[in-house]
Amino acid sequence: MDVDRLLPTPEAADLIALTREIADKELSPRVDEHEAAETYPEGLFATLGEAGLLGLAYPEEFGGGGQPYEVYLQVLEELAARWAAVAVATSVHTLACHPLHSFGTSEQKERWLPAMLEGELVGGYSLSEPQAGSDAAALSCKAERTERGDAYRITGNKAWITHGGKAGFYALFARTAPGGHGITCFLAPGAADGLTFGKPERKMGLQAVPTTSAHWDGALIDADRRIGAEGQGLQIAFSALDCGRLGIAACATGLAQAALDAAVAYANERTTFGRRIVDHQGLGFLLADMAAAVDSARATYLDAARRRDLGRPFSRQASVAKLTATDAAMKVTTDAVQVLGGYGYTRDFPVERYMREAKIMQIFEGTNQIQRLVISRSLAR
Structure with missing residues (x-):
């Protein structure tokens, strides 16, 4: 199910539509095969680079997309809803470009940054x-x-x-x-x-x-x-951490959205005792809690991103977003397996993979215990 997004410009809406088209064409048909075989999707990142999706948060003068962070993160979320590994690698690529863009000399940026933002160098x-x-x-x-x-x-x-x-x-x-x-x-x-x-x-x-x-x-x-x-x-490494945490928050939200969509689709098709299982209150309430968790995760990362775009401090909000979104992904994917019952535990459905993928979201780009430390220190100040 496509997410109903509040986007700042018509251009951003077109970009989300393009991302969905590419993700449905290039990511969705390949994800199960490559994840099961543990094989690298050769050529895929070049395709994303050609479409302009690997440099969205950086200036157009160096080949980037010149997009606000709130738009870039929603693109990342759309990718994650189809293929979490690709979205995480895209977030890491964006993070890896930060030192050169923010601390490099003019000569260094002119020499290397265009190839990085256009996807020639991942x-x-x-x-x-x-x-x-x-x-x-x-x-x-x-x-x-x-x-x-x-x-x-x-x-x-x-x-x-x-x-x-x-x-x-x-x-x-x-x-x-x-x-x-x-x-x-x-x-x-x-x-x-x-x-x-x-x-x-x-x-x-x-x-x-x-x-x-x-x-x-x-x-x-x-x-x-x-x-x-x-x-x-x-200083260079720490300056990028908050942005990296937002990238993972967006990836986790996309993963949770995919799990929710799979659970809702199954609950609308499966019947027990003569009724769709979605119509049983116990399951319907579980799905409602899952939807609330996904919406809350999205709201937290967008709040932090909009603060960043306005030039306001957003370190605490980035940690809140990373903590909230990744914990939500773990819960929502676990509940999606529960909704599908025994089928959810098999590899015939993607929810078991979503659940395995969600766990790492709570660990990298600063464990969620580190995020709690950042948040508590901000309160102490």
Whole structure:
């Protein structure tokens, strides 16, 4: 069922219509096959890039869509309602473009940003390490200047990289000096001598897009690929976190909407005791609670996005949105399995996959315990 959206412009309405058309044509027919076989959808992100869906939140002068964040997030939600892994990878790509757009020099942006926003180069985000997840300041991967000073030698391990081994570039964060202020950001190429990737993680869900570790064994990155100043890495990383959390909130909402739609469709077709099961009050109320959770999730991420678009602080609202939307996705997908009963537990219906995919939404881009910490600290202030 198409969501009845309140959009700011006719152009935004046309963009949502285009997204639905592409998603129904390119995503929906392929998702079951690729997720079941754990195979990468070759060429799909190039298609999304050609349609202009990979750079929506960035300026038109560099090949982006120039759209408000509230519109970009609703596009992301439409993608997630068809294929959560693709939507998450799109959100990560948008996040990976942020350091260059917000902290790069004019020359760096002119050189690399158009190819990134137009989808010629799909990005990954390489912040986490095996021992440093929520504690980003604990990074140990090192970046050391060469004697000539024209490059950095990268040594260490990174973890949990969406699109690992497939991306054309990575927003890489590595240590150039001791302490929390010694982390630096780089626009790392997707392939380099001395860069290798581990086997894709064996995940519960989102299996069509790989998540891998990376091993940097003295690989060289040209100095002109450093983004910002040495030691500015954590500032760069943290500046994008709120936007990344909104991306995941939108993905979670789309996933929850898909689960709700599947449950409603089944409840309208299935009959027991001579009545459609949707007409039994116990089930009807369950569906009503699911619909309320989806609507509430959407409202929270849109509130935060509109604050961002107005230039107002939105950090607390982003954490509320991420917490609310991802918890809603977990509940709604679990309830969708319940609505379908035994069939919901089989792979003949997509709701079991939705339930598996929902769990990670509560974990990445800052666990929901971290979101509660952010919210409680804002209250303490």
